[in-house]
Amino acid sequence: AQTVTQSQPEMSVQEAETVTLSCTYDTSESNYYLFWYKQPPSRQMILVIRQEAYKQQNATENRFSVNFQKAAKSFSLKISDSQLGDTAMYFCAFMNPSRDSSYKLIFGSGTRLLVRP
Amino acid sequence: NAGVTQTPKFQVLKTGQSMTLQCAQDMNHNSMYWYRQDPGMGLRLIYYSASEGTTDKGEVPNGYNVSRLNKREFSLRLESAAPSQTSVYFCASSEDRETYKNIQYFGAGTRLSVL
Numbered sequence: 001a002q003t004v005t006q007s008q009p010e011m012s013v014q015e016a017e018t019v020t021l022s023c024t025y026d027t028s029e030s031n032y033y034l035f036w037y038k039q040p041p042s043r044q045m046i047l048v049i050r051q052e053a054y055k056q057q058n059a060t061e062n063r064f065s066v067n068f069q070k071a072a073k074s075f076s077l078k079i080s081d082s083q084l085g086d087t088a089m090y091f092c093a094f095m096n097p098s099r100d101s102s103y104k105l106i107f108g109s110g111t112r113l114l115v116r117p
Numbered sequence: 118n119a120g121v122t123q124t125p126k127f128q129v130l131k132t133g134q135s136m137t138l139q140c141a142q143d144m145n146h147n148s149m150y151w152y153r154q155d156p157g158m159g160l161r162l163i164y165y166s167a168s169e170g171t172t173d174k175g176e177v178p179n180g181y182n183v184s185r186l187n188k189r190e191f192s193l194r195l196e197s198a199a200p201s202q203t204s205v206y207f208c209a210s211s212e213d214r215e216t217y218k219n220i221q222y223f224g225a226g227t228r229l230s231v232l
Contacts, residue, residue: 033219035220037223042225043205043226043228045207046223047221091160103165103167104150104162104165105221107161109158109159
């Protein structure tokens with residue numbers, strides 16, 4: 001069974017600094033997708049970034065980038081120039097698009113990020 | 118641009134009562150999903166609908182039923198609510214399940230308490 005582990009329950013960072021959130025996953029599949037979702041206090045789940053496992057290049061979206069290490073099954077999220085609005089719960093998620101899969105997202109337990117002014 | 122709309126936002130039930138959580142999306146998506154989020158955990162899939170007219174069980178389906186009423190709407194029903202079903206429920210949709218169309222967009226959630 002696939003699992004996703006986020007080992008940092010809470011993190012904090014000073015505004016304008018850089019922070020990295022860790023995520024590891026376990027799978028025997030070679031084709032899959034990885035996601036980072038943000039959940040602010042409003043509870044809305046917002047997609048931050050997505051990575052296809054077959055792509056070597058790390059995904060980036062403005063201030064957000066990932067470090068995808070396929071062999072190590074690691075998928076960390078780097079937030080540069082942190083802003084107060086980045087304060088939220090961050091979830092790492094895995095999707096295996098195999099033929100018999102529900103295409104469900106398998107979520108980690110989340111990392112609560114606090115950006116300090 | 119509403120996206121995925123869930124109603125109600127909050128609900129309190131007594132053990133044994135029934136209720137239906139409503140979800141509608143206006144993005145013409147084929148696939149829809151129901152997740153639950155318990156404290157300290159990520160979301161877990163309850164049921165999903167790959168396309169209009171089909172539904173399938175996810176990871177934690179016991180105690181729930183679903184209906185894909187049409188392409189837009191996917192409802193979740195609790196026939197006899199139990200305290201263990203106290204949770205936040207999220208509906209999501211995706212254009213399709215494959216490749217670049219598999220991004221899931223979420224509603225704002227329904228906080229349900231069962232006393």
